[in-house]
Amino acid sequence: MDPRHLRAFLHIVETGSFSAAAERVNLTQPALSRQIHLLEDEAGEILLRRTGRGAEPTEAGLVLVEHARAILEAIDGARRAMGVRRSQVTGRVTVGLPPSVGVRLTAPLVRRFREHHPLVGLCLVEELSGVVQEGLLSGWIDVGLLYAQAASPALAQEALLTEDLALIGRPDQMPGGSDCVPVRALAELPILLPGRRHGLRALVDQAAFRHGIVVRVDIEADSLRVLGELAHAGLGLVVHAPSAFAPDLAAGTLVARPLGEPPLQRAIVLAWPRDRAPSRAALAMAETVRELLKTGGWPTPQP
Structure with missing residues (x-):
């Protein structure tokens, strides 16, 4: 059944009038009547009875009312769910961290990232900063944390902390x-x-x-x-x-x-390749790192 026809049917039931329903949905009465005729043909039943005061559902129409509402609610729910999915970040991101950074940052970073981006596949690479840099330059790491003093100029860098x-x-x-x-x-x-x-x-x-x-x-x-x-x-x-x-x-x-x-x-920087636009997943990971550091996710005991 066409959802447009079901909506037109419910508007008539709710308003009790073809003319009021036509005004609500911004259609002419003949156009609205055609939709109801098509729905009745598909249902094989008379669904609405015209009266001197307007229109009311028949016995078959009353059966359809509840089903029509459930069908339209399910369609609206599906549209909302798909809209939420489109607004969420998906894909996969590989993040590289030197061991001395990973030992402090990995668990809180993964926890926060998964809370905000559950649809993203996550790969963690804990390696020496030289290996992380090689991965960024060759493309198998999307975003990484490095020490600024050793970072290649071929990488875009954003200072995080000293x-x-x-x-x-x-x-x-x-x-x-x-x-x-x-x-x-x-x-x-x-x-x-x-x-x-x-x-x-x-x-x-x-x-x-x-x-x-x-x-x-x-x-x-x-x-x-x-x-x-x-x-x-x-x-x-x-x-x-x-x-x-x-x-x-x-x-x-x-x-x-x-x-x-x-x-x-030593200065720690967020780094990614200059010659490749970061994916939405990589941008989300970079933002998660920034948020984590802003909210005290980095322990800094004094010597």
């Missing part, structure tokens, strides 16, 4: 004093750092060059977990953002001292 770096280790392994540790001290202390593909390593090497020293890197480890375990074992001191070791610092098993005066810092 963190002070610190020297982190066991209390009995830290150099004497309670003030900040000078960058020059990195030439003498047993330092634990990731390899040279890591954005943090590039930042530390640049700072060492500016101070005319070579950092004494006793052990390289491309794993935040391994760096933490080595520091716990007393095998060296980690240069990192304190937020990456927040539970250990809170427990007192590791301590942090500010590094450099003014403090050595």
Whole structure:
């Protein structure tokens, strides 16, 4: 049955008049009458009876009234549902995060993104910043977080936050004093750092060059977990953002001292390829990252 004919039928039942119904739907009475004739032909029943006061449904018409309302409500519901779906973001997005960022951001980011965009397929890549950058440039990562000092100019970048770096280790392994540790001290202390593909390593090497020293890197480890375990074992001191070791610092098993005066810092940026327009899913992920940081989703313990 044509929904237009059902609506015309219900308008007549509700108003009790062909003329009033025709005025309501902005049709001529003959046009409205044709719709009712077509509906009656399809139903095989007389649905409306004309009276001196207007029109009223027949017994068959009364049966159709409830069905017609249910049919039209279902059609309207389907249209609303499709409209909501069109307004929602769909597709798939791959987001890349360095481990020191992922350890703090992954769970709250995924939770918030899934709450707002349940129809988007999500792929998380936790890799060294160099690998994340390669993925962005080659196209298999849509949006990523990187350290600004190591980000390629071929990537569009949006500054998110800046963190002070610190020297982190066991209390009995830290150099004497309670003030900040000078960058020059990195030439003498047993330092634990990731390899040279890591954005943090590039930042530390640049700072060492500016101070005319070579950092004494006793052990390289491309794993935040391994760096933490080595520091716990007393095998060296980690240069990192304190937020990456927040539970250990809170427990007192590791301590942090500010590094450099003014403090050595790293900037974290949101990045995506300049030569590709981001998808709606990638834009939604970028906006979720911004919202999360604005609402305190990034722990920042002080050294």
